[in-house]
Amino acid sequence: MSPQIVVDSAEDANRLAHTSTLISPRFYTTDFAAMNRIDVSSVRKEWDQMMSEYEGDNNHDHFQRPPEFASEIHDMDPALKQEFLDFLVSSLTSEFSGQILYNEIRKQVDNPDIKQLMSFMARDESRHAGFINQSLRDYGLAVDLGNLKKTKAYTYFKPKYIFYATYLSEKIGYARYITIYRQLERNPDQRFHPIFKWFERWCNDEFRHGESFALIMRANPKLLSGLNVYWIRFFLVAVYATMYVRDHTRPELHIALGLDPAQYDYTVFRITTEITKQVFPISLDTDHPSFRAGLERLHLLSDRIAAAKKQGGVFGLLKQGVWATAAVATFARLYFFPVKHHALPQQIRMVPAW
Ligand SMILES: [Fe+2]
Ligand SMILES: [Fe+2]
Numbered sequence: 001m002s003p004q005i006v007v008d009s010a011e012d013a014n015r016l017a018h019t020s021t022l023i024s025p026r027f028y029t030t031d032f033a034a035m036n037r038i039d040v041s042s043v044r045k046e047w048d049q050m051m052s053e054y055e056g057d058n059n060h061d062h063f064q065r066p067p068e069f070a071s072e073i074h075d076m077d078p079a080l081k082q083e084f085l086d087f088l089v090s091s092l093t094s095e096f097s098g099q100i101l102y103n104e105i106r107k108q109v110d111n112p113d114i115k116q117l118m119s120f121m122a123r124d125e126s127r128h129a130g131f132i133n134q135s136l137r138d139y140g141l142a143v144d145l146g147n148l149k150k151t152k153a154y155t156y157f158k159p160k161y162i163f164y165a166t167y168l169s170e171k172i173g174y175a176r177y178i179t180i181y182r183q184l185e186r187n188p189d190q191r192f193h194p195i196f197k198w199f200e201r202w203c204n205d206e207f208r209h210g211e212s213f214a215l216i217m218r219a220n221p222k223l224l225s226g227l228n229v230y231w232i233r234f235f236l237v238a239v240y241a242t243m244y245v246r247d248h249t250r251p252e253l254h255i256a257l258g259l260d261p262a263q264y265d266y267t268v269f270r271i272t273t274e275i276t277k278q279v280f281p282i283s284l285d286t287d288h289p290s291f292r293a294g295l296e297r298l299h300l301l302s303d304r305i306a307a308a309k310k311q312g313g314v315f316g317l318l319k320q321g322v323w324a325t326a327a328v329a330t331f332a333r334l335y336f337f338p339v340k341h342h343a344l345p346q347q348i349r350m351v352p353a354w
Helices: 010-018 032-036 041-056 078-108 112-137 145-151 159-186 194-219 228-247 251-257 261-276 289-311 313-336
Strands: 027-029 154-156
Touching: 010 078, 010 145, 027 078, 027 159, 032 078, 041 112, 041 194, 078 112, 078 145, 078 159, 078 251, 112 194, 159 194, 159 228, 159 251, 159 261, 228 261, 228 289, 228 313, 251 261, 261 289, 289 313
Parallel strands: 027 154
Antiparallel strands: none
């Protein structure tokens, strides 16, 4: 399966940012009154420490392009360029999704802790989104963020789902960026675009955003026990499976970086699982051969669904239905695959040590 939309013009880039599919980044809205009631007093010490880190803003000068940036942009093979642009647009969309959500929460609440946190995180995400959009602009493909904000569909999530999903996406974002950064640090000749040099300090922001949600959840232990553990399990499987399927739509990008998509994803899962032990009482056994076979089957089925969609007509539709049913069953098997259980550590916060 290749990227969903060929990006040839600014119009295509904007259209791609707007698409809502199972694997594309979404925009979220939530229950602001419930957000306003979040109490972090039981983790006050760690919270205040984190707030002073945000205030210190050690990345305030990081997202500016030096003059030599442009001279490091070279022509690339058209197939690689397509996947790279697809990667930039989807990264931009998820950074901007964070910016919009955090900013909206900041505006809607008067709880000083939450308001302050959201304004720091919106600040960071707006820098990240702006930085990626500059790279799209180099190709004449900048996304109109104002318009995207007004016209893209929003998904409503209860605060607890926002916490599970956003915590995971921040931590996975960290694990993805640091894995690419370390790979290119070892193999600088494979750094085919200068943006990758920014990933190390960049992903420390994402790591800290994840820490914020970790503290919020640990301050509200109900979110991490009882029936909610089934929700945590659902989000873990959904986020990991989505990432696995999506990364396999970009074979050229991974070849250029010297990474095998499956191996890259397993590395990211391992790092993410290590980190999520700070909050989640369970983790997925992503190194188990049967779990891996399930992910591989999901990837295969999503290729078949895409091919059936292309075929069109009654038979195409029928095939789509068959493969989609098989995909749901595969997802269910992954969901019920035995998980690992752990006790939560006393000290909640972690350092980005990868
Ligand atoms: Fe970000
Ligand atoms: Fe973030």
